[in-house]
Amino acid sequence: MQCRGSGWSPNFGSLSPSPLTGQPWAVYILRKWDFGKYYVSNFSRDLLSKIWSDPLFSVQDLNAPLYRKVKALNQVRLLRIQLFHLKNMFKTCRLAKELLDSFDTVPGHLTEDLHLYSLNDLTATKKGELAPCLLELLKAGTLHVERCMLCQAKGFICEFCQKEDDVIFPFELNKCRTCEECKACYHKCCFKSGCCPRCERLQARRELLARQSMESYLSDYEDEAPQEVAAAT
Ligand SMILES: [Zn+2]
Ligand SMILES: [Zn+2]
Ligand SMILES: [Zn+2]
Structure with missing residues (x-):
């Protein structure tokens, strides 16, 4: 499983020419969850490579119903909310330093800016590769909270x-x-x-x-x- 560093690299290999030359690829993803085979010009290819890992797209602002329509995306959304809360707890737990470091193995925006996605995130979500990484962190985080006195004290009645x-x-x-x-x-x-x-x-x-x-x-x-x-x- 690839969870580390900047994550997945762009792979345009599957893109083949179509009449939609020059249309921005990201628009299709965000509008219709369509990762289809559109021709990407050399110019867009360069641009896509440059912005590949940048969290530029707010699904909430651009097309919130997508969360309802795409199960994989909704799963990632829910995981991110949970990790967001956990991370906030771990920031003030001196026993969670290592765990907090492990949260940094995924790009920071995934656990901080909950609706922002990079093309990398969207593609990884589509491929089913992002959710398992996030789930792994959630499991480790939940286990820590169960066993940590300091974190238990932050709970609610x-x-x-x-x-x-x-x-x-x-x-x-x-x-x-x-x-x-x-x-x-x-x-x-x-x-x-x-x-x-x-x-x-x-x-x-x-x-x-x-x-x-x-x-x-x-x-x-x-x-x-x-x-x-x-x-x-
Ligand atoms: Zn703790
Ligand atoms: Zn209230
Ligand atoms: Zn109650």
């Missing part, structure tokens, strides 16, 4: 059911749902209402603070008011 013996983590996508606002983590089955208790608490606190500062402003004003009157007379 679901506030809805309060099951203290079930520590949950944002990377457990099958089981958990993370609030997009405050990043708190709950069981998927508990967090159905769409109302996040932590967000509600934060909101109540903000309103209380706003009320208190308004009240103290008003009472300052009342304290000062008679003096102003006195000064005026």
